[in-house]
Amino acid sequence: MTERPTVVSGVLAVVAGVAGTVAVAQTTPLRLAVAVAGAGLVVFTLGVVAARSRSRGLGILVALTGLAGAGGGTAYGATVASEQLHLAVVAPGLVGTFLAALGVAPLRGSGSRRFTKIACWLVFLGPVLSAGMEYGSAVQVLTATVAAALVWDLGENSVSLGRQVGRDARTFWNETVHGFGALLMGGVAAGAVYVSQGYSVGSSSLEAVVFLLVSVVLLVVFLHR
């Protein structure tokens, strides 16, 4: 049995990382550069998958092409970024997406949950920085947050399925239903936040913020009971 992460969830985890990073890119040229770099990372993922199955030579070629694309996109982004801070917002996301790719398309072994977890945190740093510098809109920030959650959920599911049934098994419907559930959950949560943000953002007094924080802490404590 090939205990490597499954392909559908694995690739979708990388795509989620790219989407989350593109969402917080400030300008259109930078968005394009991040999209090119992200596409390179998706190609890299597919290349590594192929290299560790039947077509080793072709896989290595595709993976290297993907890496070149990712490098090219990043270099292009560095030249088109009007401010260094714009780059700082997308950089963690790109690094995180690369880690997610290594987690679900490992060069050796059966994938890494740790990599996908770190990737989730790094992709989430994008919306935090974007909101912190007041660059991004609520839609951009919330979209990137849901994308970060999907990096973890899809990546972990890919590793877990790979270890239990292997990459060769038929897993499409399992992965699709699982991914749809996580996306729906994120969509509902982000939608609810978006609808209510008019009230909370509008009255952004310190009391309201502290009240929200206390609510979050209480909810987390409750969920851990």
Added chain:
Amino acid sequence: MAEEETEDETERDVHTTRRWRGMSALALFAGGAGVIANRPLILLTAAVWVGYAAYPRLAGEPTVDLTVERTVSDDSPGHEDVVRVETTVRNESGFLTDLRFVDGVPPTLSVVSGTPRAATALRPGGSTTFSYEVVAKRGRHSFVPATVVARNLSGSVEVETTAFDETVIECAADIDDVELRKQASQYTGRVLTDEGGSGVEFHGTREYQPGDSISRIDWKRRAQSGELITLEFREERSAKVLLVIDARKQAYVASGDNEPSAVTYSVFAADQLFESLLGSRDSVGLAVVGREDVWLPPSTGDEHRTRARQILTKSPALVPSPPRRSPDEEQFRRLRKRLDSDTQVIFLSPLADDAMVEKARRIDARGNAVSVVSPDVTTDGSPGRKLAQVERESRLSDLRQADIPVVDWDVELPLAKVLAHTREQWSR
């Protein structure tokens, strides 16, 4: 009535995966960062994470009720023939969002094409079919219960259970004849005794006594000397045999990480020996020492054969994973109590520790003739493995010194062939 002690209920193992635990940390991080930076939008992202932290609570433990149907392209193939197996899993419960299924391929067969594993989502009444190919080996290979893992939509709760469909691949060249020791029952059969009587092998002569069968009178001698002499043949009786499988924690040794354990080979050997002995009209029983006590007293007949097969394929005592502990002292005491004085015992054990040697010797000393079939799964890789190999060889030699016949079974070879080679050890 047979005291078969197996459970019909399928075991369920329910546990939480904790895969969403990190979401709370992200929620707290977002909350803290939002307050420190005084940016409500960051704080709002915490709500998304709280949503994900609550996600596992939305769906509880999935109910799993599956039926499995398996078809094989040829259930009595030749040695090394490729057999195609098609497995259909049907969902008899509610919507299963995440179902992972590992078919119960007989541990002694290897899959050469396709995979016996699948993962899918199944609506109520829905089914999925997958197929793979195995290479047949000599012997009788029963499919073991398939492993089923079902998760809820968030993947937070995992239910692990089994599903069973009796399927057997029987490849010719079973064991023709098991050489037994001389201990026999009172019934006519194939074990040659040292007592004279009506058999086929000449034993001696004695003076005619009224009541002796006319067919046993030595008529040639009567013609020559006029004496009435009765010919005596060695009596042949059937044997009462108990196969004891060592499935204690210590017996779950394997030659490598993905290799079948010695218990799997012992079960395989027990299946073949049982079939062969039953076919020779011997009375044969089955006992397992391990996770739980299993006892099927020696008997004959088709119903008895079915019971034994159920134990060998479905008993929780013989699952591929080792028990956490096994109350073997208590089990051996019960075993000794249950043994009739005319029953001989065949132990199936890798002899991975000294306990089995001691038990075999004690039972043999009590008067029940003991033989041992020992699957050899030791290898000579690391120093530790080499030591285990040396220790096992020393145990084999201890048993032989105690006049207990031992079949040292190299599991790479068919058992029938190994038994044929060591037949002389068995008939002493």
